[in-house]
Amino acid sequence: MAEMISEATLADAAGLRRSPAAQLAEAFAMAGTVGERGVALREVPFLTQLGIRAVAGTPAAAAVEAALSAPLPAGHGSTTTGGGYSVLWIGPDEFLAVGDDDTAGLDLGPAESARLAAALGEPGNRLPGAVVDLSANRATFELSGPAARLVLEKGVSFDLHPRSFAAGQAIVTVLDHVPVLVWKTGEETFRVLPRASFADHVGRWLVDAMREFSAPEVF
Structure with a gap:
């Protein structure tokens, strides 16, 4: 008879589990900004x-x-x-x-x-x-902050303005040619769910779209 798999073995295996965008964690942290144009990005694995x-x-x-x-x-x-x-x-x-x-x-x-x-x-x-x-x-990314909607609007054609897309709503749409779910979980918080195979691409796209908000405004 095959040996029973111990709880310790299962725990060790769980420790080796890797999320679809784990390699981007540092890039997500560095892309975040604060203030009136602030936006933060994280994976929710x-x-x-x-x-x-x-x-x-x-x-x-x-x-x-x-x-x-x-x-x-x-x-x-x-x-x-x-x-x-x-x-x-x-x-x-x-x-x-x-x-x-x-x-x-x-x-x-x-x-x-x-x-x-x-x-x-x-x-x-x-x-x-x-x-x-x-x-x-699916992978799950969370964008939050005053500029979160502005970041998504660079790649989503659906009207994300609060008059059309309220907190608690979710839609199937396309972000930079990638099918995604966009779910508004709060007034300034959105979750983006692409297929796991597109997680790296979508994650890098979001980081790039956030760069504008880390630069000082020029008047």
Whole structure:
């Protein structure tokens, strides 16, 4: 019989885990500025992310909502919260549940996706829907500060002005030709979620877009 993997071995393996933009941490820190034109950038690694497919208003959606302890968002740009998750609307029957920051790094994705999927029923008698672990699928960057919106507006064509994009909303859009989720988590705070394979490119683009705000204003 194969030997059981010890908790110590699992802990050592977790210590070797590397986030998609770990190599840019120093560049992110150096790019930050303070003041009226201030902006900061950080990676938020290892968030639990669950892809959910269910048609709103169906028994499948109701089952997932009950297991998640949060309602599914009702339409484009909307988000909901509950049960330790924020749920982002991706499409009419597609959603992304993102775990709270305090559970980042706990590798809850496999167990949580299995738990929610079980709410749909047993194979052969399952409600039409799906829940999958997408925790390794997207990187998460957070831009914050008075100039955060101005940085994003250099590469996003969607109107990010507060009159059109309020705190708590999230959209699927394109940043410098890369598909991303842009999620406004606060009045001056945005999260950008590209596919992990684009994390280095998007991270470097954001650093470059921030350079303007580290230079003194000339009148």
